[in-house]
Amino acid sequence: MGRGFVTAEEVAKRAGVSRSAVSRTFTPGGSVSKPVRRKVLKAAQELGYRVNRLAQGLNNDRSNLIGVVGSNLSSPFISRQLDLLSIGLLRRGLQCLLLNAADARKDIAPLIELLFEFRAQAIVVLSGEPPASIVDECIANGVRLILINQRLDRADTNMVLSDDSHGAHLAAMRLIQAKCNKVAVVSSGSQTPAQLRRVSAFTQHMNSESIEVVAWSGGPTSYESGYRAGCELLLDKSIDGAFCVTDLLALGFLDAARLEMGRIVPENLSIVGFDDIPQAGWKSYQLTTVVQPLDTLTEKVLKALDSDEPETRLQLVPVTMVERTTAR
Amino acid sequence: MGRGFVTAEEVAKRAGVSRSAVSRTFTPGGSVSKPVRRKVLKAAQELGYRVNRLAQGLNNDRSNLIGVVGSNLSSPFISRQLDLLSIGLLRRGLQCLLLNAADARKDIAPLIELLFEFRAQAIVVLSGEPPASIVDECIANGVRLILINQRLDRADTNMVLSDDSHGAHLAAMRLIQAKCNKVAVVSSGSQTPAQLRRVSAFTQHMNSESIEVVAWSGGPTSYESGYRAGCELLLDKSIDGAFCVTDLLALGFLDAARLEMGRIVPENLSIVGFDDIPQAGWKSYQLTTVVQPLDTLTEKVLKALDSDEPETRLQLVPVTMVERTTAR
DNA sequence: TAACATATTGACCGCGTGTGCATTTTTTTA
DNA sequence: TAAAAAAATGCACACGCGGTCAATATGTTA
Structure with a gap:
């Protein structure tokens, strides 16, 4: 004792x-x-x-540990993702080894190395792009790698991602329906692949309809960046529509528009976001936005974890649009 | 190979x-x-x-794993807490074994059992109250236990918590300063110890000043609950002040007051929250609220993890008030 | 060069567990 | 009741690593 x-x-x-x-x-x-x-x-x-499950795993060769690496864990979107994921893992008797990539935002390789040392059975990457060498080592060591909202150009990796392009098209169509003549597309300065896809799909769609697009990007993916974008962009009175590639950006943009730049939404300006975080539905905002169905996305991640030989390596999760009040 | x-x-x-x-x-x-x-x-x-760090820990008897258990991981406050904590752990070369207590909100005992099996060196409880038996087992097994915002009536447990009572007093003083005559105190139905402390300290203070207090509680700790509270309470036109023990509740309450019940804030109604989540600072809200200094709180938790014989088992983190625009 | 001090090396054990195998005990069948 | 089948049990090993200790190699001094 x-x-x-x-x-x-x-x-x-x-x-x-x-x-x-x-x-x-x-x-x-x-x-x-x-x-x-x-x-x-x-x-x-x-x-x-x-x-002692550590000793147990020593001869089993099953640590039951699932590595989860991501940054921005306190953002509404990621935190909800982590919430759902950790619940799902626990239900399946798996343990969640969480590594916050805040320090190594760019290069998450050392974190994944660490997970190797802990003999993680699988690794889920919420954000950040692992270098190709890591991917190779994963398959060499029999560690399943699952990337969320990250598109790698190789067929041997599990990827689960929302249909960004389609979401961007939905946003574009909505702004066209709102009869916008000149629109802004707002993204953060971190330029994640997902954001880039949204921006380019949106721009492409708008160009094909001969609608002028002004691109803005800067700062982290935050409310404040969106606010700043609004303050800067809306000096141009002719802009009457905006697609913010993240709800956080959209809400900041919306506040800037209404409270700082004297715009009336949606009469004067239509705004569409992306993600559908809880705050988008709050009464003060009522943001019209593209919905990433986090529950089905998480479900697919968990399923990819389960099945020994996943049938599809690339899984696209369909997105929808929720109509609220910020688009005419 | x-x-x-x-x-x-x-x-x-x-x-x-x-x-x-x-x-x-x-x-x-x-x-x-x-x-x-x-x-x-x-x-x-x-x-x-x-x-293989698992095998390594087998003879060292140091797993380097820190168990973190909590619920409501996607709420702005908890998620930020987790964010900071996981960064701090990583910096110290410790691994974060995350257990989501969503399923077992009431009884987190089985989760802690699981952490025992993984030979966690220490356990940090973000939310939920561990039964006394667990606490005993922790000290019997030499596992450090750290409770956040949880006050247990025993001297052998590490506790780090915000000064809820003082925060509630600050809120009370602020509403008195706003010359409120009848105030509401809003909490969730989950009745966490922290919330109870805030409610009772606030009520006590107000009673000593002979100001009438109406208590409301119900639902989960969410925006929606606050909104409902606002809709129900503000039917009473004589209520001219409210202390919501959580910012999430406060923001819902605020929206209900302004958008549903036709109140003018702060002229007509003063509102004070608690936590200072990011959304409280958003331009549409500008909530006057009590600040829980999450960084110092996290720092104390990490320090309690480090030191082999913690000098103080009960650490009270001082709170302050941030003045914005919702109190007259 | 011899004697000595020091740095390096490899065999072995222990950490806590699961499991194959041979042995012993119990149960079933004839 | 005896023989055969089944169940239960203990021993010994393996898992991957760190640490101890004696043996060996290297360096140093007289």
Whole structure:
């Protein structure tokens, strides 16, 4: 009862049986007689014994650890993603080893190295782009790698991502429907691949309709950046529509438009966002936006974790648009 | 190079040295000659060898795993807390084993059991109240337990919490300063200890000033609950002040007041929140609120993790008030 | 060059667990 | 009741690593 944990050996001694008996008692399907099992359980209870899953994983070669790496964990979107993911993992008896990539935003390679050292069974990347070498090492070591909203140009990696292009097209169509003549497209300065896809798909669509597009990007993906974008862009009175590639940006933009630049939304200016974070539905905002269905996205991630040989490596999650009040 | 990870044995064979040499090469302070070290590193590089930290922890008795358990991970406050915590842990070379208590909101005991099985060095509880038996087991097994914003009535547990009472007093003083005659205090139905403390300290203060207090509580700790509270409470036109024990509640309340119940804030109604989540500073809200200094709180948690014999088990983090625009 | 001090090395053990195998005990069948 | 089948049990090994210790190699001094 001293420092440290109780071992199976001690339980065996107390119960007057062999250590094997203890092990078998705690192993489903182990061959143990009723009386022995009772004695073992009693001794274990009294001593406060718990199986050491680290040692367990040592010969099983199954650590049951799933590495999750991402940055911006406190943003509404990512945090919800992490919330759902961690619940799903727990339900499946998997443990979530969380690595915050805030320090190494650019290069998440060392973090993944760390996960290798912990023998993570699989690695889920919420944000950030792993270098190709890491991907190679993952398959070499039999570690499943799952990228969320990240599109890598190789067929041997699991990717689950929202249909950004289609979402951008939806946004474009909505702004066209609102009869906008000159629109802004707002993204952050971090230029994540997902954001780039949204910007380019949107721009392309608008160009094909001969509608002028003004691109703005800067700062982190935050409310404040959106606010700044609004203050700067809306000096141009002819802009009557905006697609913000993230709700956070959109809400900042919306506040700038209404409270700083004297615009009336949606009469004067139509705004469409992307993600559908909870705040987009708050009464003060009522943002019209493209919905990333986080639950189905998470579900696909978990499924990719389960199945031994995933049928599809690239899974596109369809997006929809929720109509609220910020687009005419 | 088959399935699974490379072992030190294989590296030794390839490098033409003993396995001990490999181990020493990767152990700081190990006695290895330059040429041998070079050979080992080369072989390790070629084979893609990585130390197995699980096996490492098996004899060290240091898993380097810190268990973090909490619920409501996507709420602005908790997610930020988790964000900061996970960064701090990583910086200190500790791994964050995240357990989402969403399923077992009431009883987080089984989750902590799980962390025992993984031989977590310490356990940080973001939310939820662990039963006393768990606390006993923690100290019996030499696992440090740190409770955040949770006050247990025992001297052998590490607790880091914001000064809820003082915060509530600040809120009360502010509403008195706003010359409120009848105030509401809004909390969620989940009745966490922290919320209860805020409510009671606030009510007590107001009573001592002979100001009438109407208490409302219901639903989860969410924007929606606050909105509902506003819709129901503000039917009483004589209520001219409100203390919402959580910013999320406050923002919902504020929206209900302005957009649904036709109140003018702060002329007609003063509102004070608690937490200072990012959204409280957004231009549409500009909520006057009590600030929980999350960075210092997190810092104290990390420090409690470090020090082998913490000087103080109960650490109260001082709170301040940020003046914005919702209190007259 | 010899004697000595020091740096390096490899064999071995322990960490806590699961499991194959041979042995012993219990149960079933003839 | 005896023989055969089944179940239960303990021993020993493996998992991948760090650390101890004696043996060996290298360097240093007289």
